[in-house]
Amino acid sequence: MAITLGACPREPGDPPPCARAPTVTVATSGQKVCQLTGDEDRALAEPTLNRTFTRYGLSNTDLGASFEYDGKLWFLFGDSFPTGGGAPNPLCGDAIAFTAATSFAGCPLLSFVAAPSGTFQSPVVPGIDLGCYDVPLHGVSTGTALYAWFSTGCMSRSILARSDDAQSFSAVGTLSDCNCDTTCSAGPGASCLDRSCHFVNVSAAIVPEGAAVGLPGDGDRLLLFGSGVYRQSNVYLAVTSLSQIEDFAAIRYFGGADATSCAPQWSSVEAEAAPLFDTTNDNGNTEPCVGELSVHFDTALGRWVALYNCNHTLDAIRVADSPWGPWSAAAPLFESSSAYCDYIFRPDAGCPQLADHPGDEEAAGDTYGPYAIGSYSQVTDAGAQLFFTMSPRNPYNVMLMTATVSALP
Secondary structure, three states: OOOOOOOOOOOOOOOOHHHOOOEEEEEEEEEEEEEOOOOEEOOOOEEOOOOHHHHHOOOEOOEEEEEEEOOEEEEEEEEEEOOOOOOOOOOOEEEEEEEOOOOOOOOOOOEEOEOOOOOEOOOEOOOOOOOOOOOEEEEEEEOOEEEEEEEEOOOOEEEEEEEOOOOEOEEEEEEEEOOOOOOOOOOOOOOOOOOOOOOOEEEEEEEOHHHOOOOOOOOOEEEEEEEOOOOOEOOEEEEEEHHHOOOHHHOEEEEEEOOOOOOEEEEOOHHHOOOOOOOOOHHHOOOOOEEEEEEEEEOOOOEEEEEEEEOOOEEEEEEEOOOOOOEOOOEEEEOHHHHEOOOEOOOOOOOOOOOOOOOOOOOOOOOEEEEEOHHHOEEEOOEEEEEEEEEOOOOOOOEEEEEEEEEEO
16 A cells, blocks of 8 residues: 555535544554563563574663665664673663564564674764663665664764664764753653754654655655653654755754644744644653654555653554644553563562563563564554564563554544
């Protein structure tokens, strides 16, 4: 199914199309397909398919945003550790893996970018700090080049980097900067006072030229969906021509829909970006709550799909007919209580020990980072079966998940 950007057909007397939004229903809440990383699935008491410590010296990691490059599906993992710390990074490295399985056929076998010694190789961007909480966010392919966005400064700034081999990177420049205390002593986002930054976390999507109605620029367009101060933000949208990916001055930010025509309005100023939807009341919160996010056009569902975590309390899904909306209300993508004491640890609940990272023995298994794998989606009688990665904190490794959703009208 081709990507569509327009609104639903209107009938006489209908309100403007920007006043309408689809409704998303989660028919089957998120279910675990497999544990994607680590050596042992402690919930099943059996080795994982990928045995990442045995094969690559990678004991623990999180996140797992994915994109296609060079005919393969690539995964970007966050703070990554060998057992107990140590080489290749005594603090927090990251990891990059790929699989030939660009469509779902069970738990995918991953190959990791590795050093000559065979251990996983953390990506390095010269001049950019990639310590704890400084992680790869998402990537796109532009022919032979791979572009990836990274957070740095304790998730207070995002940068774009380029690679021609998925191993060595060079910095292109800063996309968004919250001007925070970057020491991370109080945690990511704790000292950020600048609320005009909206793209510190980034999810990217490419829209082919023929489907780019309503989007400024020329040729194929690059859409950037972002959130700002960590877990204190809504979701925002920016666009540029894919051919101008390295020219930040060419970026245009969605500033809301015109009240009369409902046409999207665009600004060259990041601070003038308007939120795509309000997460203030998601799951009883009293302020915006988005941290990690993933947005893509889902061909099986025929809608734009946004997945995000709201603080530590909710992994949510919203859908829309156009990238600028209107977006549906949030629906819970995953109910963590259904997995407590199975593959997610909950303190004081008599759970078996699931920790696989030193120091996490009593950490709550708060879930975060739902990253869709768009090419894995499948059409079902109920709508679409979606696949996504998710990090439960305890155990500190990445799960491959699936959920069945529908969208009306």
